[in-house]
Amino acid sequence: MPYVMVQIPNTPTPTKSPAPRSVPTSADVARLAGVSRATVSYVLNNTSAVRISEPTRRRVHEAAKELGYVPHAAARSLRAGHSRMVLMPTLPVPAGPLYSQFVHDFQGALSRLDYTVVQYGATGLRGDDAARAWAELRPVAVLVPGPGIGPEGVAVLKRSGARAVVTLSAVPVEGAHALLLDHAGVGRSAAEHLYARGRRRIGVVVPAEPGLEIFSGPRLNGAREALHGTDAAVTELSLAYTEESAAALAARWTDLGLDAVFTYNDEYGMLLMRALQDEGIRVPEDTAVIGADDLMLGRLLRPRLSTVRIALPSGRDLASIVDRAVRNPSAEPESHDLYGASIVHRESS
Amino acid sequence: MPYVMVQIPNTPTPTKSPAPRSVPTSADVARLAGVSRATVSYVLNNTSAVRISEPTRRRVHEAAKELGYVPHAAARSLRAGHSRMVLMPTLPVPAGPLYSQFVHDFQGALSRLDYTVVQYGATGLRGDDAARAWAELRPVAVLVPGPGIGPEGVAVLKRSGARAVVTLSAVPVEGAHALLLDHAGVGRSAAEHLYARGRRRIGVVVPAEPGLEIFSGPRLNGAREALHGTDAAVTELSLAYTEESAAALAARWTDLGLDAVFTYNDEYGMLLMRALQDEGIRVPEDTAVIGADDLMLGRLLRPRLSTVRIALPSGRDLASIVDRAVRNPSAEPESHDLYGASIVHRESS
DNA sequence: TTGAAAGCGATACCAG
DNA sequence: CTGGTATCGCTTTCAA
Secondary structure, eight states, rough: OOGEEEEEESSSOOOOOSSSSSOOHHHHHHHHTOOOHHHHHHHTTTTTTSSOHHHHHHHHHHHHHHTTTOOHHHHHHHHHOOEEEEEEEOOEEEEHHHHHHHHHHHHHHHHTTEEEEEEETTOOTTTTTHHHHHHHHHSEEEESSOOOOOOHHHHHHHHTTOOOOEEEEESSSSTSSEEOOOHHHHHHHHHHHHTTOOEEEEEEEEEEEOOOOOHHHHHHHHHHHHTTSSSSSSEEEESSSHHHHHHHHHHTHHHHHHHHOOOOSSSHHHHHHHHHHTOOOOOTTTTTEEESSHHHHHHHHSOOOOEEEOOOOHHHHHHHHHHHHHHHHTOOOOOEEEEOOOOESSSOO | GGGGGGGSSSOOOOOOOOSSSSOHHHHHHHHHHTTHHHHHHHHHOSSSSSSSEEEEEEEHHHHHHHHHHOOOOOHHHHHHOHHHEEEOOSSSOOOOOHHHHHHHHHHHHHHTTOEEEEEOOTTOOTTTTHHHHHHEEESSEEEESSSSHHHHHHHHHHHTSEEEEEEEESSSSSSSSSEEHHHHHHHHHHHHHHHHHHOOEEEEEESSSTHHHHHHHHHHHHHHHHHTTTOOOOOOOOOOEHHHHHHHHHHTHHHHTOSEEEEESSHHHHHHHHHHTTTOOOTTTTOEEEEEEHHHHHHHHHOOOOOEEEEOOOOHHHHHHHHHHHHHHTTTOOEEOOOOOEEEEOSOO
């Protein structure tokens, strides 16, 4: 810990020590193999347009291996003028199981199409600044989860060479392909379901964790909307993902006088349902509970948790949408409605 | 579009249509502002070494805005000879809650130190090829989760300019900083706990999902190790993360004659515990159950799930390890033992 | 079959 | 204060 001894300037100055052994370039390989850089490039890329003699190939390969040569992606794509990188900004919140699975599938599908998926941790930047930061990488396509981009952002990306911008969100964005997640529909379905089952005083959980508003807002509004003009009332319930918060909420449950609750998703549902049960409130007799996202854990609860399923696109489908858009960038951006806010009725409601 | 006339090879050739409006460069900005590229660079980077007149600054900024100019990261880092990118290969499996949280924290901490975290989806490449693919991006540091790299891989990365390679895994790798996750210790602790509570016929769940062997293997072996030479026996139990698989396993539970089970982690634990209960097997009376990872859901089960907690490093700690290593690349790689395979004893065991 | 050289976009030195 | 220009590493014509 020598750091306590010296003044550290407040700007992060990287130590500019000369690299002990500098990074080998194709020129180094050429020198060692006794050929020109062009030849090195031909050999290493298996260029079919030119034929290189077998002894030369071997010499080049050996030299490359000996030096531990690795081509410089930036230089290559600078020269080429394009890359096959698909950029995906990371979510501002830790990914849930649904999203993790989706990303995994999407990556697999795209790499089978010879793209490279990069999740880019651009925290702290908002709106157009974020889009500019993404554009600096000159990705061939960008998949934006959530409402992190506006029409100007899309324009910036396209001007910077992105051949496809796809949003995965509740509202379409001018110029971008849209996968429309109907969060409001989730809230609406949940509310309608509870109403149909005779519930009239309906709570809606809104996670206290920051960053989730973009999902929880539409879900809450959807529920409000569905019950507008009926004799049912909606109560917004803030809940953090901790046992204490759930216990506190459960403790004032009787005072709240609710006979049903839509818990934002299955995880919060599990949390709250357990707290209610511990408080002696019977589910579903006293209070009906419904979650969302149809996670495995809902099926394992007792009573089994009713849920609203929202279908994310399969990774393969989305990958092919991206690929098509990249191959034909002039095509009009499409909107794909991801219907499927469908009720999975189990025992808790 | 003369391209329709020629044979398109079956390799995915991107349509080489001339971009309708090509990407603006700093030269374009310079032209529009009536200054040289150098001046543009000075203005846009607020270079303090030179002073540019206010009118000129304005003209440059206006030109840049009008063209929608965004600098080209590849060109910049090619010139600069370094970047502040920290590369993190994505896991070969969808991330669990523990890991998602960890990545999120780590990203946040590193961006506060002015690094950019990139999760790179390099599927399909194994061992040294993967390391080479990562090295092409010339990251300043690489964090490898799991045993995805060997000493040669580390060497390749370092030769390519990576100033720090950190592995998050069970075994240290020559030349790399190591965060040692004691998976075997998890299995050992679980087994010792069950043994101490009088259990002798102990099952160990091994997830059927591919890609998890790297975690489940050591956990199983740790359990075996702990009970070696005692009067207890270990039975390996393959289990897929589906209700059917769990039900099938539970159905033959009596035949198996087990009085305890270590379920790999809490999620599999929840799954199996529920299946056992549905089968009429009492937990913990007939069979004790213990999971791992100390997920929230374990606390919400009834009986509450005992678990083995394994402490991942905090994102901030790890970020500062990386930062230190980057600033002082010549320092010997450190190994940090992440002890903390500690038993959280609840009701299921 | 191989080599010389142009140029991708941005930056920083050195003159003017 | 501003402009030329060399340079980063690589690919790809064009010549030899």
